[in-house]
Amino acid sequence: MSQSSELIQSAQRTLRLELEAVEALLARIDATFVKACELILASKGRVVVVGMGKSGHIGNKIAATLASTGTPAFFVHPAEASHGDMGMITRDDVILALSNSGSTAEIITLLPLIKRLGIKLVSLTGNPASPLAQAADVNLDAGVEHEACPLNLAPTSSTTASLVLGDALAIALLEARGFTAEDFAFSHPGGALGRRLLLKVENVMHAGDELPQVARGTLLKEALLEMSRKGLGMTVIVETDGTLAGVFTDGDLRRSLDRNIDVHTTLIEDVMTVHGKTARAEMLAAEALKIMEDNKVGALVVVDSQDRPTGALNMHDLLRAGVL
Secondary structure, three states: OOOHHHHHHHHHHHHHHHHHHHHHHHHHHHHHHHHHHHHHHHHOEEEEEEEEEHHHHHHHHHHHHHHHOOOOOOOEOOHOOOOHHHHHOOOEEEEEEOOOOOOOHHHHHHHHHHHOOEEEEEEEOOOOOOHHHHHHOOEEEEEOOOOOOOOOOOOOOOHHHHHHHHHHHHHHHHHHOOOHHHHHOOOOHHHHHHHHOOHHHHHHHOOOOOEEEEEEOOOOHHHHHHHHHOOEEEEEEEOOOOOOEEEEEEHHHHHHHHOOOOOOEEEHHEEEEOOOOOEOOOEEHHHHHHHHHHHOOOOOOEEEOOOOOEEEEHHHHHHOOOOO
C-alpha cells in the first residue's frame, strides 16, 4: 500500500470515529441536559468555564461561544484559580468544569471551595462515576468509546465530543433567551460580521435628491433621463398622492425594448413593475439583502409607514457597505 493510501485511510478512520462519538451524544440530550440549561438560565451571574490541557483549549472556545450568543461567560485556568483567580468567581456564577477523566487534580482541588461558596457546578466529563461528575449539580456525559488516536491516548474524539456538547448548550441557551441577529451583532461590532448585522437600510440607501423618481403619466423617455441622472439603474414611480405606484429598472427596459416599445410615446406605467418589492429604512441591511436574493431583484424601494418612497438601494450599495 502506498503512503498516500495509508494517509487517506488514517484520515478517514479518524473522521469515522469522531462522527460516531458525536452521533452517540444524541441519546444523551435528555432531562439532564435540560437541568444544566435551567441552572444557567436561572443564574444571575456568568458561566465560568474551567479545564486543563486539551480540555482547557476546548473550554476556552466554549466560553467564547457562550459569550457571543447571549450567555455571559469567561474561561479561568484551574491552576491559576488555586492561586488567586478564584476571586474572579462569585456566588451568583455557574461553573462549567471540563475533564475527560473527571479526576483532574487542579479541578478537584477547587471542589471544596466551590461547595462552600454554594456555586452551582455543571461538569462535562467522560466518566459519570468520576469524583467531578459525582460532585456536580449536573453532569453532562461526553464519554467516547475510542479516541481517534490509534494508541487511544491523545484526546481527539473526546475533545470533539466536548466541543459539540458545548455548542449544543450554547445554542439551546441562545434560543431559550430569544437571542436575535441584532443581539449577536452587538457582540461582534468589528469587521464584516458587524457591518453585515448592525448596518441598517437607512445607512446605505439613496434619499432626497439622490432618489430617482417620476410621477405616473411620465413618458418613458423622461423616466430614462431620470434614471441616467441618478445612476441607480432604476426609478421609482409615484401616484399623485405620493404613494408608491411602481418601479422601473434596467431589466424592465431590456424587456420593453424586446417588445419594440416606443420610448417617445409610451407612458411609464405601461412598462413599470407594479409596486415592486420594498424595504423599510429601519430594517437591517442584511434583511434587505435577503429580500433581494429571495425575489431575484437587484434593487429595492424604501418606503415609510404610508407606503411613500423615501429612498432606494441596490446590490452595489450593499457590496460597497460590506454587507455582501
